[in-house]
Amino acid sequence: MRERRxxxxxxxGTATEITRTDWNQSLSDPTAFYLRCCEYFDHKxxxxxRHHREYFTxxxxxxxxxxxxxxxxxxxxxxxxxxxxxIGVFRGQSLSFASLLAHHGNFPCQVQGISPFSPAGxxxxxxxSGLDYQADTLQNFxxxxxxxxxxxxxxxxxxxxxxxxxxxxWDITYIDGNHDYKVARQDWELCAKSLSPGxxxxxxxxxxxxxxxxxxxxxxxxxxxxxxxxxxxxxxxxEILQVxxxxxxxxxxx
Numbered sequence: 558m559r560e561r562r563x564x565x566x567x568x569x570g571t572a573t574e575i576t577r578t579d580w581n582q583s584l585s586d587p588t589a590f591y592l593r594c595c596e597y598f599d600h601k602x603x604x605x606x607r608h609h610r611e612y613f614t615x616x617x618x619x620x621x622x623x624x625x626x627x628x629x630x631x632x633x634x635x636x637x638x639x640x641x642x643x644i645g646v647f648r649g650q651s652l653s654f655a656s657l658l659a660h661h662g663n664f665p666c667q668v669q670g671i672s673p674f675s676p677a678g679x680x681x682x683x684x685x686s687g688l689d690y691q692a693d694t695l696q697n698f699x700x701x702x703x704x705x706x707x708x709x710x711x712x713x714x715x716x717x718x719x720x721x722x723x724x725x726x727w728d729i730t731y732i733d734g735n736h737d738y739k740v741a742r743q744d745w746e747l748c749a750k751s752l753s754p755g756x757x758x759x760x761x762x763x764x765x766x767x768x769x770x771x772x773x774x775x776x777x778x779x780x781x782x783x784x785x786x787x788x789x790x791x792x793x794x795x796e797i798l799q800v801x802x803x804x805x806x807x808x809x810x811x
Contacts, residue, residue, distance in 0.1 A: 558774065560772060560773040560774045561595075561623070561774040564592070564595060564596075564772075564774075565599050572593075572596040572597055572599070572600040572601055574601070575593065575594070575597055575627070575631060577635060580631075580797060580798045583798050583799045583800060584796060584798075584799055586768070587764070587767055587768050587769040587799045587800075587801075588768070588769055588770045588771075588772075590799070590800070591624055591769065591771075591772075591775065591800060591801045592772070594623075594624035594627040594628060594800050594801075595623055595624045595627075597627045598610070598623040598624060598626055598627045599623075602626060602627060602630060603661065605657075605661065606626060606630060606654075606657065606658070606661065607626070609626070609650075609653070609654055609657055609701065610623055610626045610654075612697075612700065612701075613648075613650040613697075618648050618650065618697065619647065619648055619649075619650030619651075620647070620650075621650060621651070622774070622775055622776075622801055624775075624800050624801055625651075625800060625801065625803055626654065627800065628759075628798070628800035628803055628805075629651070629654055629655065629658060630658060631798070632729065632757065632759075632798070632805065633655070633658040633659065633662060633666075634662065636728065636729065636757065637662060637664050637666075638659075638666055638728035638729045638756075638757075639665065639666060639667065639728055640666060640667040640668070640669065640725070640727055640728050640729075641655040641666055641667070641668045641669070641727075641728065641729045641730075641731070642669045642670075642671070642722070642727045642729070642730045642731070642748070643655070643668075643669070643670045643671070643672075643730075643731045643733060644671050644672075644713045644730070644731065644732050644733060644734040644744050644748070645671075645672055645713070645732070645733040645734030645735070645761075646670040646671070646672035646674070646690070646694055646708070647672070647690065647694075647733075648690060648693050648694055648697060649670070649693070649694035649695075649697045649698060649706075650697075651731055651733065652668050652670045652694070652698075652706055653668075653694075653697055653698050653701060653703055653706075655668050655729075656668045656698065656701075656703045656704070656706065657701055657703060660703065667707065668706045668707065669706065669707045669708075669709070669721070670694070670706055670707070670708045670709070671708075671709045671711060671713055671718050671721065671722070671734075672690070672691075672708070672709075672710070672711075672734070673710065673711065673712050674689075674690035674691035674694070674708075674710050675690060677712075691708060691710060694706070694708065695708075709721055712735075713734050713735070713740070713743070713744050713747070714740060714743060719747055722747050722748060722751050723747075723750070723751050724751075725751065726751060726752065726753040726756070727748070727751055727752055727753060727756060728753050728756050728757070729756065729757045729758075729759065730748045730751075730752060730756070730757070730758045730759070731758075731759045731761065732744045732745060732748060732758060732759070732760050732761060732782075733761040733762075736762055736779045736781045736782060737781050738780070738781035738782075738784055738785060739781075740781075741760075741781045741782045741785045742785055745758070745760070745785055745789070749794070749808070752808045753808070754808060754809070754810040755807065755808060755809075755810045756807070756808050757797075757805055757806065757807050757808075758794070758805075758806050758808070759803055759804070759805050759806075760782055760785065760786055760789075760803070760804050760805075760806065761778070761782060761802065761803055762776075762778035762779045762781075762782045762783070762802050763778050763782040763783045763785065763786035763802060763803070763804045764776075764777045764778040764783060764786075764799070764801060764802030764803075764804065765777045765778050765779070765780060765783035765802075766783040766784065766786055766787040767783075767786070767799060767804065769799065769801060769802065771801065771802070775801050775802075776801075776802060777802055778802035783802075786804050789806060792809050793808060793809050794806040794807065794808055794809070795807050795809065
């Protein structure tokens with residue numbers, strides 16, 4: 558927190574707009590681009606969107622990093638998705654931000670979450686018990702006066718989850734569930750089949766196999782998703798953006 562505050566306080570006053578052509582920097586120099594996204598969050602992101610992040614930072618309602626709010630803002634501004642799927646909801650930070658971004662951009666976007674809504678963890682993650690994760694997610698949507706999302710209480714490996722993912726073509730899918738390689742690989746294969754042409758998959762915690770060197774207030778991700786990112790074939794997917802340990806892959810239209 559001290560290092561993040563120092564970056565904010567040492568701001569040079571040169572934060573510039575981030576355009577689509579700037580995204581190439583995220584692949585050639587992901588560390589510099591990440592810091593640029595942090596400055597964008599501090600000085601250019603609309604106040605209502607910064608408040609969303611601040612709310613989820615309080616009382617440990619959510620994980621993630623400030624720069625990820627910049628990433629989602631850039632993606633939604635560029636692609637204006639008609640639907641958004643998240644695997645692994647936790648307490649609804651990313652899912653509610655997707656809904657808030659659609660409202661901010663004045664376009665419709667159906668948001669769908671698949672999660673066990675329990676403290677079930679994995680080899681690298683443990684979560685608190687004694688919390689109704691599904692009710693808490695709905696409460697967090699209500700806090701921002703957002704319409705209730707569609708939620709499926711299931712593991713991504715359950716048959717009902719597979720049926721839901723396969724039921725339509727998704728414009729953006731965020732894989733943020735179990736970090737074990739085997740499960741992350743299964744999530745990828747399931748979601749890739751049901752992605753719209755030109756659609757996006759955002760893979761969380763996958764920066765260890767990239768050039769990203771995280772500053773003190775960031776992380777590079779986990780071995781499972783990072784190994785998966787290293788194996789993603791191009792084509793049919795092209796990596797178009799990296800913000801920290803979040804990496805964005807686009808499905809080729811043809």
